[in-house]
Amino acid sequence: MSRIGKLPIKIPTDVDVNFNGADITVKGKFGTLENTIPNGIKIDKIDEKLVLTLETENRTNRALHGLYRSLINNMVIGVSEQFKLTLNLQGVGYRAAVQGKDLVLNLGYSHQVIMPIPEGISSEVVKNTTINLTGCNKADLGLFASKIRAWRPPEPYKGKGIIYEGEIVKRKAGKSGKK
Structure with a gap:
């Protein structure tokens, strides 16, 4: 499991995160950003934090785990702070x-x-x-x-x-x- 990928993403109070299936949308005071997450990576919202987990453990998903965690974290920071x-x-x-x-x-x-x-x-x-x-x-x-x-x-x-x-x-x- 990726060291970066397993870190939770803290969601600020003024940011709204919606996800259904593979699509994730992050809205904040500076705009709206969207992204699509590949199959095999799952998002869960626990106590105002997002956690990415691997559904299937294979080489490609392990490689993408930390990447998509960083991309979603950058989306959250971007719409809240720029x-x-x-x-x-x-x-x-x-x-x-x-x-x-x-x-x-x-x-x-x-x-x-x-x-x-x-x-x-x-x-x-x-x-x-x-x-x-x-x-x-x-x-x-x-x-x-x-x-x-x-x-x-x-x-x-x-x-x-x-x-x-x-x-x-x-x-x-x-x-x-x-x-």
Whole structure:
């Protein structure tokens, strides 16, 4: 049995969890998330806690036990608190702005990079160089942040690029001249 999978999921008072069969729906003040659980994994609600158990013990179900416990836990946290990611733009002339439902990035290209902000994610730009992303779906939030970062990943020589908050970019020494 999975060490992560056997941990109970605590349900906050403002979150409503409904499940019938393989479908689970989690509603909270920040939105509604849905997921489908594979056959062989069963959900039980005991004293405002969700517990996932294995109906059939096989290799696939054991592998998915901890995964689906983490996914459901992320759903509960997302609809009650929301997830937040911060991206920092480091480089001369690198700027960001929110225009309507689009994120406009100036990243040293000859053109602006315009990215539509997905439904369910809110974006805020602070001081032109810090992008704060919030959303209740952790996977969608991480995917959007990685798409933004893919335009200018951090480079090791000057440290320029789009960097996650708290990320450490290993710097390299440049060429040393002839002596």
